[in-house]
Amino acid sequence: MQLVGKLALVTGGTDGIGLEIARQLKRKGTDIIVCGRREDLLGSARTEGFEAINADLSNAEGCQALVQVLTNRPLDILVNNAGMSGNFGPEDPLDLALTDRAIFLNLNAPMHLIGQFLPGLLTRPEAAIVNVTSGLAIAPRAGGPVYCATKAGLRSFTKALRYNLRHNKVHVIEALPPVVDTAMTRGRVGGSKMSAKECASQIVDAIESNSREANVGMVKLLKMVYSISPALARWVMIRF
Structure with a gap:
């Protein structure tokens, strides 16, 4: 996908993986809109030159408000x-x-936004939908049942959506990060963590190369183990 001159909306784009995706797309010539809920992070994003919108996507009203703000904006990504x-x-x-709130934000919000923006995306010369799930969508861990369930649901939705859009110019990409050093994982998940910058780099590469999936970092190994023995992958991950 040619990224120069495209317009992208990155939800959760004021911190962590989302902010790094926004930065790296911007460096490649993409116009960026980010959204988030914290005014301090929104202000920092604006300082970096991003268009930043305050949006609470953990409910239907917040999703609809964001869509209304962006009515008539020609989104490509x-x-x-x-x-x-x-x-x-x-x-x-x-x-x-x-x-x-977590179930809505992680699973329902992407569906709401895709449903609202898809008609416009279908009119673009080329477009992309990127759903960020997780390696935990493949095999869950005991410490995050709600998160794992929602990401598994979004993975299934993404696969079906990709098939439904196979004859259109809207490319559907699933990004599956490993454990990444973000505000969400600090103090909750130990061990080695990938940097948000490196994770975003692999996701942006997948967008640019029209990949179906971005299996980031250790997720490549998890998928390999799962292809050999799903039971083993589940046994390992549930204790992670």
Whole structure:
């Protein structure tokens, strides 16, 4: 895909992987719109020269408000990156409101935005939808049941969407990061973590090369193990 002169929307684009995707697309000549919820991060993004929109995508009203703001803007690339971990486990107090927000943000919001922006994307000479899932969409870990469930759901949706759009010029890409050093993983997940910059680089390469998937870092190994023995991959990851 030719990135120069394209217009991209990156959700969750004010921090972490999303911000790095926005930076790297911008360096390749793409015009960028980012959205997020924190005014301090939105201000920092504007300082870097991004168009930044305050949008809460954890509910239908927030998704619709973002769509209305961008009515008549000719999007070429939609990057569904925004996400949150949720809260559900024996060591966490049950917070169903937070769980519902996580389910909507991680799974429903990409569907809402794709449904609203797809008619416009179909009119572009070439376009891309990038859904950021996770290696945990392949095999879950015990520490993040809500996150794993939503990412697995988004992976399934992405596969079906890609098939449905196979005769169109809208390329559907799934990005599967490993554990990345972001605000969401700090203090919650230990061990070695990939930098957000390197993760974003591999995702942007996948967009540029029209790849179907960006299996980032250790996810390549996970997919290999899963292809040999799904049971082994699940056994390893559930304890991760």
